[in-house]
Amino acid sequence: xxxxxxxxxxxxxxxxxxxxxxxxxxxxxxxxxxxxxxxxxxxxxxxxxxxxxxxxxxxxxxxxxxxxxxxxxxxxxxxxxxxxxxxxxxxxxxxxxxxxxxxxxxxxxxxxxxxxxxxxxxxxxxxxxxxxxxxxxxxxxxxxxxxxxxxxxxxxxxxxxxxxxxxxxxxxxxxxxxxxxxxxx
Amino acid sequence: xxxxxxxxxxxxxxxxxxxxxxxxxxxxxxxxxxxxxxxxxxxxxxxxxxxxxxxxxxxxxxxxxxxxxxxxxxxxxxxxxxxxxxxxxxxxxxxxxxxxxxxxxxxxxxxxxxxxxxxxxxxxxxxxxxxxxxxxxxxxxxxxxxxxxxxxxxxxxxxxxxxxxxxxxxxxxxxxxxxxxxxxxxxxxxxxxxxxxxxxxxxxxxxxxxxxxxxxxxxxxxxxxxxxxxxxxxxxxxxxxxxxxxxxxxxxxxxxxxxxxxxxxxxxxxxxxxxxxxx
Numbered sequence: 001x002x003x004x005x006x007x008x009x010x011x012x013x014x015x016x017x018x019x020x021x022x023x024x025x026x027x028x029x030x031x032x033x034x035x036x037x038x039x040x041x042x043x044x045x046x047x048x049x050x051x052x053x054x055x056x057x058x059x060x061x062x063x064x065x066x067x068x069x070x071x072x073x074x075x076x077x078x079x080x081x082x083x084x085x086x087x088x089x090x091x092x093x094x095x096x097x098x099x100x101x102x103x104x105x106x107x108x109x110x111x112x113x114x115x116x117x118x119x120x121x122x123x124x125x126x127x128x129x130x131x132x133x134x135x136x137x138x139x140x141x142x143x144x145x146x147x148x149x150x151x152x153x154x155x156x157x158x159x160x161x162x163x164x165x166x167x168x169x170x171x172x173x174x175x176x177x178x179x180x181x182x183x184x185x
Numbered sequence: 186x187x188x189x190x191x192x193x194x195x196x197x198x199x200x201x202x203x204x205x206x207x208x209x210x211x212x213x214x215x216x217x218x219x220x221x222x223x224x225x226x227x228x229x230x231x232x233x234x235x236x237x238x239x240x241x242x243x244x245x246x247x248x249x250x251x252x253x254x255x256x257x258x259x260x261x262x263x264x265x266x267x268x269x270x271x272x273x274x275x276x277x278x279x280x281x282x283x284x285x286x287x288x289x290x291x292x293x294x295x296x297x298x299x300x301x302x303x304x305x306x307x308x309x310x311x312x313x314x315x316x317x318x319x320x321x322x323x324x325x326x327x328x329x330x331x332x333x334x335x336x337x338x339x340x341x342x343x344x345x346x347x348x349x350x351x352x353x354x355x356x357x358x359x360x361x362x363x364x365x366x367x368x369x370x371x372x373x374x375x376x377x378x379x380x381x382x383x384x385x386x387x388x389x390x391x392x393x394x395x396x397x398x399x400x401x402x403x404x405x406x407x408x409x410x411x412x413x414x415x416x417x418x419x420x421x422x423x424x425x426x427x428x429x430x431x432x433x434x435x436x437x438x439x440x441x442x443x444x445x446x447x448x449x450x451x452x453x454x455x456x457x458x459x460x461x462x463x464x
Binding site for chain 1: 225226228229232235236238239240242243246247248249250251252253254289290291292293303305330332335363364365367418419420421423424425426427428454455456
């Protein structure tokens with residue numbers, strides 16, 4: 001199935017999604033990698049607000065290449081999501097609804113996805129030029145000192161993504177290979 | 186004695202950094218296309234098609250194929266009758282600085298592994314120098330992304346583990362990596378040598394074009410065998426399932442100690458980049 005979604009999203013909008021479905025995502029997506037996640041945790045520990053409205057939000061684990069003059073963004077594919085595992089459950093419990101990256105997540109993240117009716121979507125790893133083509137605007141909103149790891153506010157149109165973890169416990173990294181191997185029998 | 190000015194090395198390295206990051210080597214692009222044709226699983230076939238769309242778009246728009254423009258691994262085969270006029274290593278670092286700056290490539294290097302402050306210009310390069318007879322100077326730049334680098338493994342096996350032990354370790358490395366290293370991957374496998382040498386062999390093996398098997402039929406057979414076993418795991422492109430988990434396996438070996446069987450697997454992704462020039 002293919003779904004078109006616009007951020008911020010609600011739990012009800014994510015409920016029909018199943019591992020393996022395609023999502024074309026539009027609206028605002030915030031970028032954050034390891035260093036930005038660490039700083040977000042420090043903010044929360046001090047009882048301060050996150051640098052973006054977290055309810056129904058989408059975080060994209062990406063550190064784009066620098067944009068050429070006149071261009072909106074450089075190359076912008078996903079980084080390995082597992083490095084964000086220590087931080088993600090806390091953000092999901094606060095209302096973050098969509099994680100975008102690539103690669104396997106741990107059990108705590110899977111449980112937080114189900115608990116909160118969230119989703120984990122895969123962008124195409126190593127396809128930075130293709131992913132960048134969906135970005136309509138870019139603005140660094142904080143922690144500019146982190147360079148490629150600074151938090152950016154991206155406006156995207158039809159960003160092509162694949163559902164990996166759904167709110168019902170589905171995991172494409174487990175079911176996809178299994179189904180393929182079953183097809184050979 | 187031939188003299189090569191360090192400035193020429195700088196210009197060459199800068200050009201190769203940009204070229205490697207925006208255009209995939211012909212053999213890797215060809216392997217992707219061929220594997221797409223042979224892929225029986227629809228989602229995997231579609232995914233491989235998108236990876237090729239990405240290559241076309243990167244080339245058309247002069248964008249890096251992947252946003253992780255990597256650590257600049259620079260291999261130099263230097264003729265022993267060549268005199269470099271200027272600072273050899275400095276010239277290479279300067280080439281990386283220039284290439285990553287002018288090419289709008291991402292700067293991904295931190296100067297200290299624990300204190301982690303970005304050097305801001307992607308230096309230093311990881312330089313491997315080999316002295317060879319003659320007056321030549323061959324430079325290869327291989328920008329290496331860390332999504333795949335992080336999935337690499339090394340083991341000091343026992344001689345009794347033999348070829349089966351090596352195979353098990355390589356296949357297990359791919360299984361453990363799952364979707365993380367952006368499959369379909371390319372594997373450089375080092376066998377033999379010492380603890381440090383075997384890792385260098387694995388990295389160097391990634392320089393071999395995918396359409397060139399090992400010159401020794403025994404190891405060429407082992408490469409084919411490993412590729413077959415890996416592509417029976419079902420991980421598939423991006424880990425979504427399918428046949429195409431790996432595009433190629435290249436083995437390099439070295440003599441080793443009677444008591445040891447070191448093996449190293451350097452995992453690379455479907456964006457296995459390299460660009461070379463002869464000075």
